[in-house]
Amino acid sequence: MAQTRLPHDAKAGPTKPEVRAVLRSKLSLGPDDHFVEVGSCTGAVTAEAARDAGRVTALERKADRLETTRKNLDANGLADAVDLRNAEAPDGLPEDADALFLGGSRNYEGVLDHAVETGVDRVVMNVSRLEVAGDATRAFRERGLLDEVVQLQVSHGYELAGATSFDSENPVYMLVGSATGDDGEPTEADR
Ligand SMILES: C[S@@+](CC[C@H](N)C(=O)[O-])C[C@H]1O[C@@H](n2cnc3c(N)ncnc32)[C@H](O)[C@@H]1O
Numbered sequence: 001m002a003q004t005r006l007p008h009d010a011k012a013g014p015t016k017p018e019v020r021a022v023l024r025s026k027l028s029l030g031p032d033d034h035f036v037e038v039g040s041c042t043g044a045v046t047a048e049a050a051r052d053a054g055r056v057t058a059l060e061r062k063a064d065r066l067e068t069t070r071k072n073l074d075a076n077g078l079a080d081a082v083d084l085r086n087a088e089a090p091d092g093l094p095e096d097a098d099a100l101f102l103g104g105s106r107n108y109e110g111v112l113d114h115a116v117e118t119g120v121d122r123v124v125m126n127v128s129r130l131e132v133a134g135d136a137t138r139a140f141r142e143r144g145l146l147d148e149v150v151q152l153q154v155s156h157g158y159e160l161a162g163a164t165s166f167d168s169e170n171p172v173y174m175l176v177g178s179a180t181g182d183d184g185e186p187t188e189a190d191r
Pocket residue numbers: 012013014015038039040041042043044045059060061062065087088089090103104105106107108
C-alpha cells in the first residue's frame with residue numbers, strides 16, 4: 001500500500017502507523033464497504049480506509065481538524081474519495097455503515113447505540129485512557145457488541161552508545177466487535 005503522507009498536523013493525532021496496521025486488519029475493508037469514522041482529525045486512518053473501502057464518510061467535531069483531514073487527503077490524492085462532515089456523532093452518522101471506527105470517544109454510547117440500531121458489521125474503538133477503556137468495554141459488552149479487546153504497546157528502537165534502546169508509545173486499547181453477530185463462520189442456518 002502507498003505510504004500515507006501527513007504534512008498537516010493536528011493536536012490529537014495521528015493514530016500511530018503500527019496501530020493503524022492492526023486496525024486495518026480488524027476492519028478488513030473491501031470495495032463493497034461503506035466505512036464510517038468518528039473523529040478523523042489528521043485523516044491518517046481516513047486516508048488508508050479510502051484506499052480499501054468503496055465509500056468513506058468521516059466525521060470530525062472540530063472544524064479546524066476537519067480541515068486538516070481535508071488537506072492531508074488532498075496531499076494523498078484522495079480529496080474526492082471521502083464525504084467529510086463537521087459533526088459531533090451520533091449526529092451526522094449515516095444509516096448504512098458496514099464498518100465503523102471510533103477514534104474519538106465523545107458520546108460513544110450514543111454512537112454504539114446507533115451502530116446496534118443500524119446493524120453495523122464491524123465496530124472498532126481505540127481508547128488510550130484506562131478509565132474510558134474500562135467503561136467502553138462494558139458498553140460494548142452490554143450491547144452484545146464485543147468480540148475482543150486488544151491492548152497494543154509499541155516501542156521504537158534508537159541507537160544508544162552503539163547499542164539499541166527503546167522509546168515506548170502510550171498503550172492503546174482496541175475494542176473490536178460487531179452489531180450483526182456474524183463472525184463470518186457458517187452457522188447451522190447457513191448450511
Ligand atoms: C484521537 S483523535 C483521532 C485521531 C485520528 N484517528 C488520526 O489518525 O488523526 C480523536 C478525534 O475525535 C474527535 N471526536 C471526538 N469525539 C467525537 C464525536 N463524537 N464526533 C466527531 N468527532 C469526535 C476529536 O475532536 C479528535 O479530533
